[in-house]
Amino acid sequence: MTNHPHPPALSVRGLQAAFPGPGRTETTVLHGLDLDVPEGELLAVLGPSGCGKTTLLRVLAGLLPATAGQVDLAGRRVVDGPVSVAPERRGVGLVPQEASLFPHLDVAANVAFGLSRPRLWKRRGPVPPRVMELLEMVGIPELAHRMPSELSGGQAQRVALARALAPEPALVLLDEPFSALDAALRVRLRTDVREVLAASGATGLLVTHDQDEALSVADRVALLSAGQLVQVGTPSEVYSRPATAWVAEFVGTCSLLRGTLEGDTVTCALGTVEATCAEGVGSIGKVVIRPEQLRLSARPGIGVGATVGAVEYAGHSTLYRIRLHGAGEKLAVREQGPARFAVGDEVTVTPTAALHVVPTT
Amino acid sequence: MSAPAVPSAPSGRRASARRPFGRSRGSRGLGGTRRPHPLLLVLAFCTVAVVATPLVFLLGEALAAPVERITGALLRPRTLQLMTNTMLLTLGATGGALLIGVPTAFLLVRTNLVARRWWWVAAALPLAIPSYVAGLAWVSATPLRGYVGSVLVLVLVSTPYVTLPVAAALRRADTSIEDVARTLGLGPVRAFLTMTLPQIAPAAGAGALLVALYTISEFGVVAIMRYPALTPAVQTAFSGTFNRELAMVLSLMLVFLALLVVVAERALRRPVTALRVRGDAPPPVRLSRAGHIVASTALGTVFLAAVGMPIGVLVHRLIISVAGREVEVARLLAAARTTVLLGFAGAVVATLLALPVGILAARQRTRLVAGLETATFLGHGLPGIVLGLSMVYLSLKVAPALYQTMTLLVIAYGILYVPKAVGSVRTSVAQVPERLEDAARTLGRTPVQTWTEVTGRVAWPGIAAGAMLVALTVMKELPATLMMRPTGVDTLATRLWQLTDIAAYGGAAPYGLMLIAVAAIPALVLARQPGGSS
Numbered sequence: 001m002t003n004h005p006h007p008p009a010l011s012v013r014g015l016q017a018a019f020p021g022p023g024r025t026e027t028t029v030l031h032g033l034d035l036d037v038p039e040g041e042l043l044a045v046l047g048p049s050g051c052g053k054t055t056l057l058r059v060l061a062g063l064l065p066a067t068a069g070q071v072d073l074a075g076r077r078v079v080d081g082p083v084s085v086a087p088e089r090r091g092v093g094l095v096p097q098e099a100s101l102f103p104h105l106d107v108a109a110n111v112a113f114g115l116s117r118p119r120l121w122k123r124r125g126p127v128p129p130r131v132m133e134l135l136e137m138v139g140i141p142e143l144a145h146r147m148p149s150e151l152s153g154g155q156a157q158r159v160a161l162a163r164a165l166a167p168e169p170a171l172v173l174l175d176e177p178f179s180a181l182d183a184a185l186r187v188r189l190r191t192d193v194r195e196v197l198a199a200s201g202a203t204g205l206l207v208t209h210d211q212d213e214a215l216s217v218a219d220r221v222a223l224l225s226a227g228q229l230v231q232v233g234t235p236s237e238v239y240s241r242p243a244t245a246w247v248a249e250f251v252g253t254c255s256l257l258r259g260t261l262e263g264d265t266v267t268c269a270l271g272t273v274e275a276t277c278a279e280g281v282g283s284i285g286k287v288v289i290r291p292e293q294l295r296l297s298a299r300p301g302i303g304v305g306a307t308v309g310a311v312e313y314a315g316h317s318t319l320y321r322i323r324l325h326g327a328g329e330k331l332a333v334r335e336q337g338p339a340r341f342a343v344g345d346e347v348t349v350t351p352t353a354a355l356h357v358v359p360t361t
Numbered sequence: 362m363s364a365p366a367v368p369s370a371p372s373g374r375r376a377s378a379r380r381p382f383g384r385s386r387g388s389r390g391l392g393g394t395r396r397p398h399p400l401l402l403v404l405a406f407c408t409v410a411v412v413a414t415p416l417v418f419l420l421g422e423a424l425a426a427p428v429e430r431i432t433g434a435l436l437r438p439r440t441l442q443l444m445t446n447t448m449l450l451t452l453g454a455t456g457g458a459l460l461i462g463v464p465t466a467f468l469l470v471r472t473n474l475v476a477r478r479w480w481w482v483a484a485a486l487p488l489a490i491p492s493y494v495a496g497l498a499w500v501s502a503t504p505l506r507g508y509v510g511s512v513l514v515l516v517l518v519s520t521p522y523v524t525l526p527v528a529a530a531l532r533r534a535d536t537s538i539e540d541v542a543r544t545l546g547l548g549p550v551r552a553f554l555t556m557t558l559p560q561i562a563p564a565a566g567a568g569a570l571l572v573a574l575y576t577i578s579e580f581g582v583v584a585i586m587r588y589p590a591l592t593p594a595v596q597t598a599f600s601g602t603f604n605r606e607l608a609m610v611l612s613l614m615l616v617f618l619a620l621l622v623v624v625a626e627r628a629l630r631r632p633v634t635a636l637r638v639r640g641d642a643p644p645p646v647r648l649s650r651a652g653h654i655v656a657s658t659a660l661g662t663v664f665l666a667a668v669g670m671p672i673g674v675l676v677h678r679l680i681i682s683v684a685g686r687e688v689e690v691a692r693l694l695a696a697a698r699t700t701v702l703l704g705f706a707g708a709v710v711a712t713l714l715a716l717p718v719g720i721l722a723a724r725q726r727t728r729l730v731a732g733l734e735t736a737t738f739l740g741h742g743l744p745g746i747v748l749g750l751s752m753v754y755l756s757l758k759v760a761p762a763l764y765q766t767m768t769l770l771v772i773a774y775g776i777l778y779v780p781k782a783v784g785s786v787r788t789s790v791a792q793v794p795e796r797l798e799d800a801a802r803t804l805g806r807t808p809v810q811t812w813t814e815v816t817g818r819v820a821w822p823g824i825a826a827g828a829m830l831v832a833l834t835v836m837k838e839l840p841a842t843l844m845m846r847p848t849g850v851d852t853l854a855t856r857l858w859q860l861t862d863i864a865a866y867g868g869a870a871p872y873g874l875m876l877i878a879v880a881a882i883p884a885l886v887l888a889r890q891p892g893g894s895s
Contacts (some may be wrong), residue, residue: 063799087802088810094803100796104818113814114804160800167805 007075009203010037010060010171015069015079017052017059029055031227032069037171039074042197042204044218046211048250052227053207057173060205061094062087074170093164093172093202098180099156101148107159108144111135114167134162137196154185161193165200172197174206178213190217211251215239223247240290243278245358248288255331259287259357266357269329270294270304274354285357291319291334293355296347298340303350306331308341322349397721397730398808404717409736411714412776415751416616416739422754423609434610444614447577447591450511451618454576455569457516461663462523463565468656469524470531473645475653480660484524487667488884491837492518493581493858494873498671500585501678501866510586517667519575521884523568530564531557570626577618578744580840581854585861591615592746592840599750599844609754612747619742627735672877675870682867693871696851700836700879703767703852707774708832711782712824714775719786724795734783741780748777749844770845777841778831785827789820830883837880853879 012035018026029052037043045053058064062084071079078085101110108127111134127144135141138158148156157177164172178186194217197204208214214221215235222232231243242248245256259268261283266275268287310321320333320341341347423431468474469481495514499505534557542552580592591611598608648656682688722734752773756764763769793816801811839854846855857872
C-alpha cells in the first residue's frame with residue numbers, strides 16, 4: 001500500500017461508545033480508539049468476546065451512537081461526538097452474522113434491496129444486470145430466484161455479501177460472517193470473500209474472535225482488548241512481534257519466560273539469545289517463545305536439558321510439551337513430521353531464531 | 362341502521378398502522394438500537410389513554426356522585442351479598458378447573474394413554490363452546506340452576522385454561538431431577554410431588570387466575586342460571602331501575618375484584634424457563650388396563666359434558682324447531698352478517714390500538730415500555746358489562762350522537778380486546794430479527810421504510826392471524842354488546858340471549874350452533890399451539 005492521494009476509507013479518532021445497561025446506566029465499551037484503514041484494505045478487528053468489537057462495528061454502521069470521538073468515511077465526517085449520520089446515509093455495507101437475509105424476498109431482490117427505491121424490484125421478473133453481475137462475483141448466479149429459506153449457510157453468506165456490496169459502499173463491515181459455518185466451508189468461504197472484496201476494490205472491516213481467520217484473511221489485524229486497541233499491524237507483525245504478552249498468547253500458542261535484557265540479547269532459562277524488543281520493555285521482560293522457534297535434540301551437551309511431558313501428534317507436525325531441568329519451566333515445541341520422542345525422554349532444547357521480548361505487565 | 366359498520370378511528374390511532382418502529386435519526390443522533398422512536402411512544406401513550414378512559418371516567422363519576430347515594434349503594438346488605446356470591450362463584454369455578462385440569466394434563470403428557478393426540482384436541486375443544494351457549498343447553502335440558510349450575514358450566518368451559526398451560530409446562534419440566542430423586546430413595550409419587558409439581562405450579566397458577574378472571578366477568582351463564590352475582594345485578598341496575606349510582610358501585614366492585622386477580626397473576630408470573638436440556642421426552646407412566654379404563658372414562662365424561670352435551674342438545678332442539686317452523690331464517694342471517702362485520706371491525710380497531718404498544722414491547726425491555734404494556738392489560742381486568750356501562754354513560758355525557766351507534770360499539774370492542782392484539786403483535790414483531798433491520802438501515806432505508814419494507818412485511822402474517830382470532834372472540838361477546846348495540850340490531854349472541862330469556866330454546870338453538878362454529882376456529886388453533894408435535 002503506497003502513499004495514496006485519497007483520504008483513508010475509514011479514519012477513527014478517539015472513539016468512545018457506551019452500551020445502554022439496565023435502567024439509565026451505561027457501560028462504556030470503547031475507550032478512545034484510533035484507527036485508519038486505507039482504501040482497498042481488509043482489516044480484521046480481532047478480540048475475545050466482550051472486548052467491544054461488535055460495538056465498534058455498530059458504531060461504524062451508525063446503528064449505535066458514539067459518546068465521543070470522530071469517524072470519517074472516505075473523508076466525510078459521519079460521527080462527531082454524539083452527533084452522527086443515520087446508517088441509511090452512510091454508504092456502509094453490513095454482512096451480519098448468520099447472513100440475516102430478508103426472508104420475504106428472493107435472492108435477487110435481497111441483492112437489489114440496496115440498489116432500488118421501494119417497489120422497483122419485482123419478484124420473478126428478469127434479474128437486473130447489476131444484480132446478476134454481483135451474483136456471478138460471489139459465485140451463485142443460478143440461485144437468483146431462490147428464497148432465503150432454500151439456501152445453505154454458505155450460500156446465504158454469499159448473498160449477504162453481494163447485498164452489502166451492491167450499492168458500492170465506502171466500507172464493508174463483516175460481523176463474524178463465518179462463525180455459523182462448519183470448519184471446511186468456513187476456510188473456503190473466507191478465501192472467496194477475500195477475493196471478492198479485492199476484485200470489487202472494496203475496503204473491508206472484519207470483526208472476529210478467530211485468530212486463524214484474522215491472520216489468514218486480513219491485510220492488517222487490529223487487536224482489541226477491553227475496549228482498547230492494543231496493537232495494529234500486518235498478520236506477521238502481530239504474530240512475530242506482539243506488543244504485549246496478551247497479544248502474543250491471543251494470536252497463537254506460545255510459552256512465556258522471564259528474561260533479562262542486555263543490548264541485543266536476552267538471558268532466560270534457555271540461555272542467552274539474540275532478541276527483538278517490543279516498546280516499553282525495561283531491563284526485565286517476558287520472552288515470547290513460539291513452539292516452532294525451538295528444536296529438540298537427543299544429544300546432550302547442546303542447549304538446555306529437559307524432559308518430555310506430553311506428545312500431541314497432529315499429522316503434519318508434532319507438538320511436545322517439555323519441562324526444563326532446574327526451575328521446571330514448561331515449554332511447547334513443534335516439529336514437522338511424526339514424533340521422534342516419547343513421554344519421559346530426556347532431551348535438550350535450543351532456540352532456532354531470535355526471540356521477541358514483551359513488557360512484563 | 363344508519364351508523365357505519367366500519368369504525369372511524371381517530372386519526373392518531375389510524376396512523377399507527379403506518380407508523381414504524383424505528384430510531385431517531387439525522388443530526389439528533391442515532392438514538393441507539395434500543396431506543397424507541399418518539400412517535401411510537403406518543404402513539405403508545407394514546408393507546409393507553411384510550412384504554413384507560415372508560416375506567417377513569419367511571420371512577421370520576423362515582424367520586425362526583427352524591428356521597429350518601431354512593432355509600433347507600435355500597436352499604437346495602439344486598440351489595441355485600443352480591444359480592445360474596447361472585448367470590449364464592451370464582452372460588453368454586455377456579456377450584457373445579459384446577460381439580461379437573463391438572464390431572465387431565467398429567468394424563469395427556471406423562472402417561473401412555475391410548476389416543477393421546479385425540480384427547481389433546483378434546484381437552485381444548487370446550488374453548489369452542491361460548492359459556493352462555495353451554496348454559497343455555499344445560500338450562501334447557503336439566504333442572505340445574507343457581508350456584509351449582511353456574512359452577513358446573515363455568516368449570517366445564519374454562520378447564521382448558523388450566524389444562525393447556527399445565528400440559529405445556531409438564532412437557533418442558535426437567536424430569537431428570539425426578540429420576541435423580543428416585544435413585545436417592547423417594548417413591549414415584551413423592552418424587553413427582555417434590556420435584557415436578559413445583560415446576561408446573563406457576564403454569565397452574567396462571568391458568569387458575571385466568572379462570573378466576575373469566576368467572577368474575579362472566580355474565581351470560583350466571584344470568585341464564587339466575588344466580589345473583591355482581592354482573593347480572595349491574596345489568597339490572599342499569600336497565601331495570603336506572604339506578605346510576607348502584608350500577609356504578611357494583612361495576613367498580615367488579616373492577617376491583619378483577620384487578621386484584623390481574624395484579625396477583627402478574628405478581629406470580631414467572632419467566633418461562635426451559636429447564637429440560639435433552640430433547641427426548643421421558644418414558645411415559647404405564648397405565649394398567651384398569652387405569653386406562655378409568656382415565657378414558659373420566660376424560661370422556663368431562664368431554665361429553667363440556668362439548669357433546671351442548672352440541673347434542675342444540676342439534677336436538679334445532680331439529681324440533683325446524684320441524685315446527687320456528688327458525689327465523691332472515692333474522693338469523695342478518696344477525697350473522699352483523700356479527701361478522703362487528704367482529705372484523707372490532708379486530709381492526711384492537712389491532713390498530715395494539716400496534717404501537719406491541720411493537721415497543723417486542724423491541725424494548727425498559728421499565729417505561731413494560732408499564733405501557735401493563736396499562737393496556739387494563740382491558741383484561743375490565744369485565745365487558747362494566748365497559749359497556751361506562752361507555753354508555755360516557756357517550757351520553759360527552760358525545761350523545763355516538764350513543765347506541767355501531768361506531769361506539771366497535772371502539773368498545775377495540776378497548777376490550779387490545780391485550781389479545783398486543784400479544785400477537787408483540788410475538789410477531791419479536792420474531793423478526795433486529796439484524797434484518799440493521800441490514801435494511803445500512804442499505805439506505807429510513808426507520809419508516811425499514812418498517813414498511815422489512816419488519817412490517819415479515820411480521821404481517823402473524824399480526825393478521827392474531828387479528829383474526831380477535832375477530833372471532835369479538836363475535837362471541839355478549840354483555841357489552843347487549844348494553845351498547847343500536848336498538849333493533851341483533852348479533853348472534855344478543856339474539857340468543859333474548860330467546861333464552863323467554864325460554865324459546867328451540868329458536869335459540871341455531872344461534873348457539875353458529876356461535877360454536879365461530880368459536881371453534883380459535884380453539885383449534887390454541888389446541889395446536891402448545892401441543893406441537895406430540
